[in-house]
Amino acid sequence: MNKFFRIFKKVILYTFSILLLLSVAGYIYLYVLPKGSEITATSKINVGIDSFVIHAYKDSERKSIKVWTYKPENWNNKDKIVFVMHGGGRNADDYLNAWVELANKNNLLIIAPEFENKFSRYTTNDYQEGNLFTFFGTKNPKSEWAYTVVENIFDHIKSVNNITNEQYDIFGHSAGGQFVHRMVMLMPESRIGTAIAANSGFYSLPNENLEFPYGIKNTETDLQKSYKKRLIILLGELDNDPSLGTFRTTDLAMEQGAHRLERGTNFYNANKELGNKNNWEFNWAIDTVKNIGHNYKKMSESAIKWIKTNPNNAAIQ
Known part of the structure; x- marks a missing residue:
């Protein structure tokens, strides 16, 4: 023995x-x-498809990020800038290509950051969950949040290209939709004009007793400020098939709804109810697009009307 x-x-x-x-x-x-692509020489964004690589963080050279861009020939300073956030496939170049025709038609400068990660199938905390916490559960400084990286990219393109725009719009689909709605909730001080979160797999509910990313416990979220931002929950009427894409089926995720359409509706209603209960200003909206499922190209096309009608920016001609 x-x-x-x-x-x-x-x-x-x-x-x-x-x-x-x-x-x-x-x-x-x-x-x-250190990880990421090699830093490129600083230069202005070229007309057409272009890309550059910068340090993701302002106070550290430990991580770099590649940024894809598309600039129409007639785009000028003060014309609209739209960040396009890729899905779980981390395929920023594909998402950029889906916006080329939309950019030409509406004179938009498209910025598509690529949050590359070899282990993206196994970890989502670095992108759609904002990099608030490490894989091991410890907190990251705000300067290393994925949302802060977007703000850093905006500062970079403003400085290098002599751009004076004070705001940008942002669109994300699927995992990118998760990124966008959490950025609005967790960083309401960001310079977003209109945020569009399309077909998110699951959400961070306005529940301070529920652990992040399912709730907002230990995140110091100020929902009163977040509700002042313009966030559109964009849902595909046919995105009711959980077998499409990567769909989280944990117990807490399933409590949000049986599919993305239901989860998005429940998320919006929960926040709307909380805003009404506290008599807070509430600038969020929900839009269900007919005859579209989990399709980032079609949802991108449906997002344009919300960018056109942004009351904080000049309308697209």
Whole structure:
């Protein structure tokens, strides 16, 4: 019996040591070692499809980010700027291509950041959940939030291109929709004019007793300020098939609804009810698009009307 316990203790010790080693190695790889594409020379955005790579954080060179752009020939300073946030496939170039025709027709400068991650199938905290917390649950500084990276990119293009725009609009689909609605909730001081969150897989409910990302516990969210922002919950009428794309089926996610259409509706209603209860200004809206499912190209086309009617910017001619 004593021999059995000695062997058992050794197995436990070896297992713990291996897990500890893997955790330390994982932490160093994800949060210490520099990663990302090589920084490109600073230059103005060219007409047509272009890209550049900058440091993601202003106070650290540890991470870089590639940014795809599309600039119509007639775009000038003060014309509209739209950030386009990719889905879980991290395919920013595909999303950019989906907006080329829309950009030409409506004279929009498109900015599509690429939150590349080799382990994106296994971890979502770095992108659609904003990088508020590490994979191991510890808090990241606000300067390293994914939402702050968008603001940093805006500062960069303003500075390099002599742009004086004070605001930008932002569209995200699927995982990008998750990114957008959480950015509005968690960073209402951002310079977003109109935010459009399309076909999100699940949401951060306005519940201070529910752990993030399902709720807003420990996030210091100021919903009264968030509700003053213009957020559109854009839903596809046919996005009611959970087998499409990556669909989260945890217990807490399923409590939000059986599919994306239901979850988006429930999320909007919960926030609307809270805003009414507290008599707060509420500038959010919901729009269900007929005959469209989980399709980022079609949803992009449906987002244009909300960008056109942004009361905080000049209307598109």
